[in-house]
Amino acid sequence: METEGSVEKCRLPERLQRREEERQREAEKKRQAKDGQAVQEEKSGYFSCSFGLERAAIEELLGGEESGPGGELLDEVSGRLQRLQKLLNDSMMFLPSYDIRQAQEHITRLQVTLDARRQQLQPKKKFAFKSRKKEGTTTTTQPPAPMVTRTKETPAQPAAQCGLQGLSGQLLFMDPEQIRQNDVQLSQLRDCTVTLPGSPATLHIRDLSGCKVLCGPVASSVFVDNCTDCLFTFPCQQLRTHSTKDSRFYLHVTSRAIIEDCSRLHFAPFTWSYPNIQQDYELAGLDQSRNNWDQVDDFNWLAMGAKSPNWNIIPEEDRITHWN
Numbered sequence: 001m002e003t004e005g006s007v008e009k010c011r012l013p014e015r016l017q018r019r020e021e022e023r024q025r026e027a028e029k030k031r032q033a034k035d036g037q038a039v040q041e042e043k044s045g046y047f048s049c050s051f052g053l054e055r056a057a058i059e060e061l062l063g064g065e066e067s068g069p070g071g072e073l074l075d076e077v078s079g080r081l082q083r084l085q086k087l088l089n090d091s092m093m094f095l096p097s098y099d100i101r102q103a104q105e106h107i108t109r110l111q112v113t114l115d116a117r118r119q120q121l122q123p124k125k126k127f128a129f130k131s132r133k134k135e136g137t138t139t140t141t142q143p144p145a146p147m148v149t150r151t152k153e154t155p156a157q158p159a160a161q162c163g164l165q166g167l168s169g170q171l172l173f174m175d176p177e178q179i180r181q182n183d184v185q186l187s188q189l190r191d192c193t194v195t196l197p198g199s200p201a202t203l204h205i206r207d208l209s210g211c212k213v214l215c216g217p218v219a220s221s222v223f224v225d226n227c228t229d230c231l232f233t234f235p236c237q238q239l240r241t242h243s244t245k246d247s248r249f250y251l252h253v254t255s256r257a258i259i260e261d262c263s264r265l266h267f268a269p270f271t272w273s274y275p276n277i278q279q280d281y282e283l284a285g286l287d288q289s290r291n292n293w294d295q296v297d298d299f300n301w302l303a304m305g306a307k308s309p310n311w312n313i314i315p316e317e318d319r320i321t322h323w324n
Helices: 004-063 072-091 097-121 275-285
Strands: 130-133 162-165 170-173 183-190 192-198 202-209 212-215 221-225 231-236 238-242 246-253 257-260 263-269 295-299 312-313
Touching: 004 097, 004 221, 072 097, 097 238, 097 275, 183 192, 202 212, 202 231, 221 231, 221 246, 238 246
Parallel strands: 162 183, 170 192, 183 202, 192 212, 202 221, 212 231, 221 238, 231 246, 238 257, 246 263, 257 295, 263 312
Antiparallel strands: 130 170
């Protein structure tokens, strides 16, 4: 008959074996963590090197002369800039927030410089837009196809190839051919609805109040600055929003949206549609399966693990699904 002492002796090797297994598991976890840290550092180093070299090459191209007829230089810079943005987008998961912010600011400055060079090297294009009064407005009758007056651009405000400026209380429409692969700017609009079916290269929105802007796929970036009580809907590669409040975004963005000095912004997925939008997606080169509409980085909110109070998601029951 076995005694308690003999039973305890039998259990001792089992206990030692379990302890050894636990020790091995802990050692494996530490090894994996160390390997993961090494991989992350290696990826970060690769990003820094690749990003720096490509940025320097783009800066050199932008500082040189036009390389050939038809603006081949601008096309090359635009393509390289989009690849640089994709490199950043694909690297965000392992980069520190500070590095992401610095890289994004470099890309934004390069985009502004590209816009300015395009304006210098290409002739200014004349264009007209269709305009209808909103029902119930009492503003004076507008000419059927007025020309938009260009104002002198400041260095901080990138030049655009076409756009709308200084209008109030109107329904505005720009033809897809006018905006295709061009830089479009909307500025100083009040209580207007702007419809932009087509695929711009970039979209710059500044000083809008009480407006609705519906835009097709934007090939690179959308910049929103100093807007109040507006509704925006567009697909794009990058969204940068500054000094904007009380506005809603129906968004398809392949990177992460960035806000700064903003408050009471609300986000939902892009739902607007129009004929030929699929062709415009292809022209813009946007991945329809990749939408980070609810991934918003607030440069004024650095608290780790806590969501910024400056933006929220629009509840499903409150989202617009029919735009006509």
